[in-house]
Amino acid sequence: MIRPDAPVLLEIRDLHARVEDKEILKGVNLTIRAGEVHAVMGRNGSGKSTLSKVLAGHPAYTVTGGSVHYRGENLLDLDPEKRARIGVFLGFQYPVEIPGVSNLEFLRVATNARRTEQGHEELDTFAFEDLVRERLKVVQMDPAFLDRSVNEGFSGGEKKRNEILQMALLEPLVAILDETDSGLDIDALRIVAAGVNQLATAENATLLITHYQRLLDAITPDYVHVMAAGRILRTGGKELALELEERGYDWVDQELAALAGEVA
Amino acid sequence: MSNAQAVGDLVSQPYKYGFVTDIETEKIAKGLSEDVVRLISSKKDEPSFLLDFRLRAYRQWLQMQEPDWARLGYPQIDYQDIIYYAAPKRQEKKASLDEVDPKLLETFDKLGIPLSEQKRLSNVAVDAVFDSVSIATTYKEKLAEHGVIFCSISEAVKEHPELIERYLGTVVPSNDNYFSALNSAVFSDGSFVFIPKGVECPMELSTYFRINSGDTGQFERTLIVAEEGASVSYLEGCTAPMFDTNQLHAAVVELVALDDASIKYSTVQNWYAGDENGVGGIYNFVTKRGQCRGERSKISWTQVETGSSITWKYPSCVLQGADSVGEFYSVALTNNCQQADTGTKMIHVGPRTRSTIVSKGISAGRSANSYRGLVQIGPKAAGAKNYSQCDSMLIGDQAAANTYPYIRSQQPQAAVEHEASTCRISEDQLFYLQSRGIGFEEAVSMMVSGFCRDVFNQLPMEFAAEADKLLALKLEGSVG
Ligand SMILES: Nc1ncnc2c1ncn2[C@@H]1O[C@H](COP(=O)(O)OP(=O)(O)OP(=O)(O)O)[C@@H](O)[C@H]1O
Numbered sequence: 001m002i003r004p005d006a007p008v009l010l011e012i013r014d015l016h017a018r019v020e021d022k023e024i025l026k027g028v029n030l031t032i033r034a035g036e037v038h039a040v041m042g043r044n045g046s047g048k049s050t051l052s053k054v055l056a057g058h059p060a061y062t063v064t065g066g067s068v069h070y071r072g073e074n075l076l077d078l079d080p081e082k083r084a085r086i087g088v089f090l091g092f093q094y095p096v097e098i099p100g101v102s103n104l105e106f107l108r109v110a111t112n113a114r115r116t117e118q119g120h121e122e123l124d125t126f127a128f129e130d131l132v133r134e135r136l137k138v139v140q141m142d143p144a145f146l147d148r149s150v151n152e153g154f155s156g157g158e159k160k161r162n163e164i165l166q167m168a169l170l171e172p173l174v175a176i177l178d179e180t181d182s183g184l185d186i187d188a189l190r191i192v193a194a195g196v197n198q199l200a201t202a203e204n205a206t207l208l209i210t211h212y213q214r215l216l217d218a219i220t221p222d223y224v225h226v227m228a229a230g231r232i233l234r235t236g237g238k239e240l241a242l243e244l245e246e247r248g249y250d251w252v253d254q255e256l257a258a259l260a261g262e263v264a
Numbered sequence: 265m266s267n268a269q270a271v272g273d274l275v276s277q278p279y280k281y282g283f284v285t286d287i288e289t290e291k292i293a294k295g296l297s298e299d300v301v302r303l304i305s306s307k308k309d310e311p312s313f314l315l316d317f318r319l320r321a322y323r324q325w326l327q328m329q330e331p332d333w334a335r336l337g338y339p340q341i342d343y344q345d346i347i348y349y350a351a352p353k354r355q356e357k358k359a360s361l362d363e364v365d366p367k368l369l370e371t372f373d374k375l376g377i378p379l380s381e382q383k384r385l386s387n388v389a390v391d392a393v394f395d396s397v398s399i400a401t402t403y404k405e406k407l408a409e410h411g412v413i414f415c416s417i418s419e420a421v422k423e424h425p426e427l428i429e430r431y432l433g434t435v436v437p438s439n440d441n442y443f444s445a446l447n448s449a450v451f452s453d454g455s456f457v458f459i460p461k462g463v464e465c466p467m468e469l470s471t472y473f474r475i476n477s478g479d480t481g482q483f484e485r486t487l488i489v490a491e492e493g494a495s496v497s498y499l500e501g502c503t504a505p506m507f508d509t510n511q512l513h514a515a516v517v518e519l520v521a522l523d524d525a526s527i528k529y530s531t532v533q534n535w536y537a538g539d540e541n542g543v544g545g546i547y548n549f550v551t552k553r554g555q556c557r558g559e560r561s562k563i564s565w566t567q568v569e570t571g572s573s574i575t576w577k578y579p580s581c582v583l584q585g586a587d588s589v590g591e592f593y594s595v596a597l598t599n600n601c602q603q604a605d606t607g608t609k610m611i612h613v614g615p616r617t618r619s620t621i622v623s624k625g626i627s628a629g630r631s632a633n634s635y636r637g638l639v640q641i642g643p644k645a646a647g648a649k650n651y652s653q654c655d656s657m658l659i660g661d662q663a664a665a666n667t668y669p670y671i672r673s674q675q676p677q678a679a680v681e682h683e684a685s686t687c688r689i690s691e692d693q694l695f696y697l698q699s700r701g702i703g704f705e706e707a708v709s710m711m712v713s714g715f716c717r718d719v720f721n722q723l724p725m726e727f728a729a730e731a732d733k734l735l736a737l738k739l740e741g742s743v744g
């Protein structure tokens with residue numbers, strides 16, 4: 001829902017970043033206000049996941065220029081754990097497996113880290129069990145997944161549901177969901193989308209990275225951005241996604257070429 | 265700072281137990297000879313069978329060579345430069361704890377092992393060994409009511425010589441190896457446990473070893489006997505001050521389990537490991553062996569090895585009785601320049617004997633961590649079974665892990681199963697945990713303790729939390 005007077009949650013200005021020696025983000029601009037749903041689309045390799053990891057603070061990526069502010073605070077100064085505690089959440093495109101670490105314990109420690117930051121009391125194991133059982137319903141997940149190691153042996157779709165479960169527990173203000181829809185079967189997609197919609201409020205915002213219209217049928221975006229070669233090439237309303245579905249990305253090359261011409 | 269480097273810093277926590285107790289000590293002159301062996305024996309007022317045992321071992325030792333097959337590198341040990349006996353001056357065993365030198369009680373307090381009536385751990389009896397002598401054993405009377413003997417081995421030599429003569433050296437013969445021969449010649453103190461027929465020991469037993477003097481070696485000797493149907497759980501802990509010279513620790517532990525008996529032996533080893541450049545630290549050469557003499561008997565070793573500059577240790581089980589069971593659960597953490605070559609031997613002699621080996625090696629810094637294990641199935645061990653699992657975790661990119669599993673089977677139907685894996689704590693795993701608000705240190709320690717869970721689950725309840733804390737401590741520190 002667009003409200004021009006809603007507070008800005010995330011402000012990305014001319015963001016440049018590289019990994020190893022390769023420049024991947026080449027001037028990203030994006031403003032996200034409370035209550036909004038943004039979708040970022042774009043070809044494989046255009047830099048979408050890179051953007052999400054830079055926002056979450058992955059140590060392999062170096063910011064070489066620009067700024068990111070989260071509710072007025074310089075986000076790039078903060079450790080990844082601090083970013084998470086103050087309400088930035090990244091749902092990973094490829095969630096990693098962590099053998100030996102119990103999913104339940106992991107979720108509890110993470111939830112308590114966020115709660116402590118918010119000035120709430122930590123939850124003991126019993127209180128947390130109650131909370132997690134309630135949140136499991138958001139993604140209709142079997143409690144048996146709590147007893148396993150974090151993501152270990154989870155199917156692709158189960159991993160994605162576990163990501164949304166984490167989001168439901170951490171109650172972020174900015175949730176970046178990187179291809180949460182990929183790997184989900186039709187029913188699971190519906191469940192996950194319903195979960196994301198349920199978690200959306202006027203106070204928080206969602207940034208969906210996706211390749212497919214079917215996710216955007218279920219979660220209606222206020223803005224759709226097209227990413228190409230490390231920047232946001234075009235921004236529009238939900239109809240832009242439909243246009244992409246029809247036309248593909250060929251026009252991107254022409255625009256990029258035109259842009260290159262302008263620069264020259 | 266890169267993550268790899270940060271993890272490296274994280275595991276370089278300063279050693280907490282490095283203090284020295286300032287106490288008057290009686291020491292004999294450096295060096296080893298037949299006279300020294302006789303002197304130790306006479307200081308302890310030993311019966312002649314024991315002096316003979318020592319002298320025989322000493323002569324055997326003279327004929328033996330220090331082993332060099334382990335994957336360990338260290339300078340030649342000068343056996344003439346070591347003191348073989350050191351004891352606090354006021355050392356006669358006191359009738360009550362009130363008479364024990366308060367400095368010693370304080371030392372054990374500081375180590376987290378309070379001995380006094382008011383503060384001591386409930387339901388854990390402790391034998392406290394300081395340098396070469398045992399200074400106190402708690403709950404002796406209560407144990408005696410059940411017929412359980414728990415005392416220092418020196419005391420046992422005096423009060424139960426027949427038991428010592430019957431069992432000492434029967435599991436680990438003095439000439440078993442170089443270090444067992446040395447130990448048999450000069451051993452000073454250690455614990456003796458005897459659980460009579462049909463008795464389930466009413467509390468955990470524990471021995472705490474503390475090296476205090478700088479130039480002494482520690483040669484302790486432990487003997488545990490569980491008669492038919494008896495059972496006991498025993499734990500040893502150890503620490504030493506920080507000295508910049510290396511100290512030799514060569515212990516021998518013997519376990520005997522008769523029919524239907526069970527012995528659970530746990531170790532939390534935290535000897536001083538030397539500094540980050542490998543200066544100082546304990547050389548830990550230990551022979552531990554249990555003999556499942558009786559049918560359906562069971563011996564289980566659990567070890568958490570975090571200290572020592574060098575660890576050479578292979579707690580083993582000789583599964584003689586039919587249907588007997590041997591277990592080995594191990595966590596070995598090495599950091600900086602530490603070297604560990606550790607594992608087990610499961611010798612299947614009797615029919616339908618079963619063994620389980622679970623080894624978890626964690627190497628950080630420039631350390632080297634090797635698992636070395638032997639599973640031997642003899643010709644009479646029809647239906648024997650072994651399952652081994654050896655996992656290594658590498659932290660940083662300079663640490664090394666090796667696995668040497670040896671299997672010798674003379675039984676075509678024996679089932680021997682071996683699994684091994686190596687993993688590295690990856691940047692992406694740490695980032696995943698961090699991106700959920702979990703701090704870097706906690707993320708590392710969650711992964712490490714997750715990796716060790718199967719072993720920690722085997723520790724007695726009272727110590728499982730302690731082991732987890734110890735590992736976390738080793739992994740804690742300043743993150744830049
Ligand atoms: N760690 C890395 N090392 C080298 N190259 C990298 C690394 N991470 C990303 N890249 C490169 O950066 C570019 C952008 O990758 P990114 O994962 O951001 O793409 P994406 O838009 O998310 O693509 P997809 O739609 O396939 O998920 C790619 O060319 C990728 O190969």
Ligand SMILES: [Mg+2]
Pocket residue numbers: 048049050093178179
């Ligand atoms: Mg991607």
